[in-house]
Amino acid sequence: MPHNARHPATTAAQALGWTDRETGAVILPMHTATTFERDPDNQYRRGRIYARADNPGYDQPEALITALEGGAASLLFASGMAAATAVFRSLPAGAHVVAPRVMYWALRRWLAAEAAKGLLTVDFVDLTALDELRAAAQPGATALVWIETPANPLWSVTDIAAAADITHQAGALLAVDSTAATPVLTRPIEFGADIVMHSATKYLNGHSDVIAGALTGARRDNFWQCLVAERGAGGAILGGFEAYLLLRGMRTLFPRVERACRSAQLIAERMAAHPNVAAVLYPGLPSDPGHAVAARQMAGGFGGMLSLRVRGGEAAAIAAAARLRIWKRATSLGGVESLVEHRASIEGMSSPVPPDLLRLSVGIEDPGDLIADLEAALSGRD
Numbered sequence: 001m002p003h004n005a006r007h008p009a010t011t012a013a014q015a016l017g018w019t020d021r022e023t024g025a026v027i028l029p030m031h032t033a034t035t036f037e038r039d040p041d042n043q044y045r046r047g048r049i050y051a052r053a054d055n056p057g058y059d060q061p062e063a064l065i066t067a068l069e070g071g072a073a074s075l076l077f078a079s080g081m082a083a084a085t086a087v088f089r090s091l092p093a094g095a096h097v098v099a100p101r102v103m104y105w106a107l108r109r110w111l112a113a114e115a116a117k118g119l120l121t122v123d124f125v126d127l128t129a130l131d132e133l134r135a136a137a138q139p140g141a142t143a144l145v146w147i148e149t150p151a152n153p154l155w156s157v158t159d160i161a162a163a164a165d166i167t168h169q170a171g172a173l174l175a176v177d178s179t180a181a182t183p184v185l186t187r188p189i190e191f192g193a194d195i196v197m198h199s200a201t202k203y204l205n206g207h208s209d210v211i212a213g214a215l216t217g218a219r220r221d222n223f224w225q226c227l228v229a230e231r232g233a234g235g236a237i238l239g240g241f242e243a244y245l246l247l248r249g250m251r252t253l254f255p256r257v258e259r260a261c262r263s264a265q266l267i268a269e270r271m272a273a274h275p276n277v278a279a280v281l282y283p284g285l286p287s288d289p290g291h292a293v294a295a296r297q298m299a300g301g302f303g304g305m306l307s308l309r310v311r312g313g314e315a316a317a318i319a320a321a322a323r324l325r326i327w328k329r330a331t332s333l334g335g336v337e338s339l340v341e342h343r344a345s346i347e348g349m350s351s352p353v354p355p356d357l358l359r360l361s362v363g364i365e366d367p368g369d370l371i372a373d374l375e376a377a378l379s380g381r382d
């Protein structure tokens with residue numbers, strides 16, 4: 001059965017089923033070489049020259065991400081930020097881009113800094129309704145539209161297919177930060193995206209022990225070649241050991257994400273009824289403004305991320321987080337262990353995040369334990 005006819009969970013568990021040709025080993029060896037030998041006639045027929053551009057340890061994880069996303073090719077990077085910024089660095093100087101007002105804060109801050117230096121022209125718009133995108137995407141001028149769905153940390157949803165239509169009518173490229181959705185739930189290329197980006201630090205790796213990023217292209221076109229060149233020359237590459245760990249993590253991507261989604265849904269429903277919770281932000285709740293679009297473009301669940309707005313404001317939110325026993329107070333997301341974070345403390349004054357918001361990354365622990373811990377902490381019990 002060809003890979004594209006199998007369920008992607010099978011493809012992920014077997015990491016495409018690759019085995020070592022020489023030994024039959026079902027796990028391929030890790031590559032640590034920085035350089036590769038030339039042929040006696042001065043050619044490089046085996047295709048590798050120097051590991052800043054070509055690490056054989058990338059082949060399998062990149063091929064797996066490409067298969068899971070339904071793309072043409074993928075590139076691993078040293079971090080999600082390295083992957084995201086490579087996209088913008090590959091645009092012509094001063095290019096006009098459109099990005100969401102609610103997005104991963106460090107990338108929003110980086111874009112604003114690039115704009116202040118005159119290296120990019122950036123319009124930040126509300127991407128939950130597409131009127132602002134329609135007005136901002138200028139035919140002939142806009143080079144790229146960046147979206148993130150569900151968007152960290154309010155988990156607002158953008159309609160990828162509609163955004164792709166508007167973007168392409170303007171002659172621009174659509175890039176999607178799909179970190180929270182994962183290829184388990186959404187394959188943005190099927191909805192018209194040109195580039196998919198992941199902080200592979202999160203669900204793809206899943207064990208909070210690797211910082212990594214990935215880009216997948218819908219086509220191996222000229223822009224893709226610019227991204228390949230940007231990684232090779234910019235040098236934001238992943239280490240061989242990290243690439244090995246990332247592949248190991250991706251083998252369990254489906255069961256991890258499926259369980260996190262089921263638990264997140266249960267937690268969202270229970271928290272919505274808690275007297276000390278003012279609002280639950282989760283696209284899996286039918287009352288959520290993004291639910292209808294999410295139901296169209298997310299299959300099998302609404303993700304493992306949600307946020308709570310705690311009654312009593314910032315101090316009450318921080319105090320509730322302090323009382324948690326199972327949830328760890330830490331930044332990041334997408335690992336097997338559940339994390340909680342008072343997001344405004346890290347994002348600072350310029351952030352659109354309300355001060356009473358706690359972001360929850362649901363892990364794979366027993367959902368009953370996670371709910372009991374939250375209920376006790378929110379009710380003021382230690």
Ligand code: PLP
Pocket residue numbers: 079080081082104148152177179180198199200201211212213332333
């Ligand atoms: N995109 C999203 C949605 C994220 O949550 C993060 C990190 O938190 C990033 C991008 C950046 O990824 P990294 O920390 O791997 O650089």
